Amino acid sequence: MTRWQPDARGRLEAAALELFRERGFDQTTVTDIAARAGVDKRTFYRLFGDKREALFSGGKLLEGVLVKAVAETDAAPFETVIAAFQRVADEIFADRLDLARVRQSIIEGSPELQERELRKTSSLAAAVADALRAKGVGETAATLATESGVTVFRVAFARWVAPGCDASLTELIAEMAAELRAVTSAPAVPAPNAATLT
Amino acid sequence: MTRWQPDARGRLEAAALELFRERGFDQTTVTDIAARAGVDKRTFYRLFGDKREALFSGGKLLEGVLVKAVAETDAAPFETVIAAFQRVADEIFADRLDLARVRQSIIEGSPELQERELRKTSSLAAAVADALRAKGVGETAATLATESGVTVFRVAFARWVAPGCDASLTELIAEMAAELRAVTSAPAVPAPNAATLT
DNA sequence: TACGGTCATGTCACAAGATGACATCGGTCC
DNA sequence: GGACCGATGTCATCTTGTGACATGACCGTA
Structure with missing residues (x-):
């Protein structure tokens, strides 16, 4: 033996x-x-x-940091989630770009792994939403803020690992959050120009 | 034989x-x-x-209707996606609530099926985002508008199949879209009260 | 009717994933 | 020492998923 x-x-x-x-x-x-x-x-x-x-063993660690960050932040739901992801970006991902790229390329090569990643993300989202609800955020708001935050993180992460990107993950998250706000804000009524903060 | x-x-x-x-x-x-x-x-x-x-055989049909609706609608990206999902709600889901419930309960009982559903949703989102880009919507806006729209649909769908819900899927989509707008709109600055359309 | 295609299907064999049952080894507690 | 326990190895088995090949139905043509 x-x-x-x-x-x-x-x-x-x-x-x-x-x-x-x-x-x-x-x-x-x-x-x-x-x-x-x-x-x-x-x-x-x-x-x-x-x-x-x-x-996908790192998932538990990620969830812990994220939930803790949500619990400790005091802001509106969506802003709380964004801030939590930025903290994760600093504490966990910042100095692991190479590893992230390797992992990503492996995942991209297998539909099975893509499915698993989606589920991990979904489970993470559930934990974040729970953390938000624990702070008194309403059911619907918690879900929507979390899902929006996750979307922002996913898009930012994809940019971050893409070849030829030199921005930090934290910056990218801020950018994408701003973009999402712009995209989902009330539709521009037929009036000439609507003033929006950009 | x-x-x-x-x-x-x-x-x-x-x-x-x-x-x-x-x-x-x-x-x-x-x-x-x-x-x-x-x-x-x-x-x-x-x-x-x-x-x-x-x-998951119905996925292709769904994608077709959705992409067509996106192509035909002329509005801001997020609003286009929401309208497309509402059309799907009318044309495909409206008279299939019972089937949807059975399917949902089966899926909830198996992690493997949950993974597959997430992938199907993700693939659907990719198709919608492509349709949006084909209309000239920018890369980032297309992705974010699509993902937000999908989130709205998912939450609305979950409510719709939940026991004791009597609202139509189309109505629920409109409600959730409004909620998402409220949640992601610029954070309420320390000023007394910000006026939002509810 | 006979012939030759093609297409869907059935049959057989098998690698790999996943799991239950049981034996075994190393260490620990008395 | 000897009983106990947790982690591991071993063996058997089921299921998923696939390749290779045979068969039978259907179709057009001579």
């Missing part, structure tokens, strides 16, 4: 990232991942629900 | 819906579905990419 391996979880995550990058997600079997990490396939499934989860 | 069956696709969709409702998604095998429809498992996989797809 193979000797016991410390930090099986970390080793498996690293092995999975490497293999997905080298051969692609579909071309990598769970047995391959386990072999590279020096553990059994069964151990992989005890630590991760399925093959995709090996790529 | 089993006799040939007309409309294999329709039979399989119906069989899948029945079985998912009776036993749940996980407890139903593709072989079960095929057997009830009177065809072979292999035929199922030729008509549907995977087990989940049997529940």
Whole structure:
């Protein structure tokens, strides 16, 4: 039998990232991942629900920071969510651009991973909305502010990891938030020009 | 060999819906579905990419109506998307509330199906954003208006299928759009009271 | 009627994902 | 030492999903 391996979880995550990058997600079997990490396939499934989860372990950390930020911020719902994402951008993503790009390119190469990412995002949104409701924000407002905030973050994130972008994620979030406000503000009535803050 | 069956696709969709409702998604095998429809498992996989797809066949129709509506409407981006969803609500969903409820309850019972639904929604959004860009709407505005519109639709839809709701989907969409505008409008400056249309 | 296409389907085989049941090893507590 | 326990390995099995090939129905043509 193979000797016991410390930090099986970390080793498996690293092995999975490497293999997905080298051969692609579909071309990598769970047995391959386990072999590279020096553990059994069964151990992989005890630590991760399925093959995709090996790529999405950071989700819990993200959720924690986000929820905490929401709880601590005192502003209107949408502004609170935006501020929370900006905090996450600083604390978690700022110095991990390269990793983010690798992960993103792996995800883009597999529909299965795209689905999983959407679900993770959705679950994150649910947590944020809960945090907002816990502060007394109404049901509908909490949902809409959260979803809008998530949209802003997603678009900003996509720009951030796109090649040839030198802006910081935090800046991009601010820009996209402003754009979203402009786009959803009351329709310009047939009058000549409506004054909007830009 | 089993006799040939007309409309294999329709039979399989119906069989899948029945079985998912009776036993749940996980407890139903593709072989079960095929057997009830009177065809072979292999035929199922030729008509549907995977087990989940049997529940999501209407997506293409939806996308078509939506894109057409966007192309034909002449208004600001966000308003265009909202109007398009309202048209879909009238033309497709209005008289299918019961079916929508059954489908929804099946989806809620399976994480895999939730993932697939999110992807379908995402793909729908991409199509709408493309339609918007085709009308000359800028890249960012198209994305943000679309995502916001989709959010409005999703929230409205959730209310619509919730038990004890008697409003029409179209009305709910209008309400949620107004709410979203209110939530994302510029933050109330420290001034006493900001006037907003409610 | 016979012939040759083509298209959908059935049949068989199989890799990979995922899970349950059980054995085993290392350490811990008494 | 010996009982206990948690993490791991091993084995068996089911299900998903796919490739390769055979068959049978249908269609136009000679």
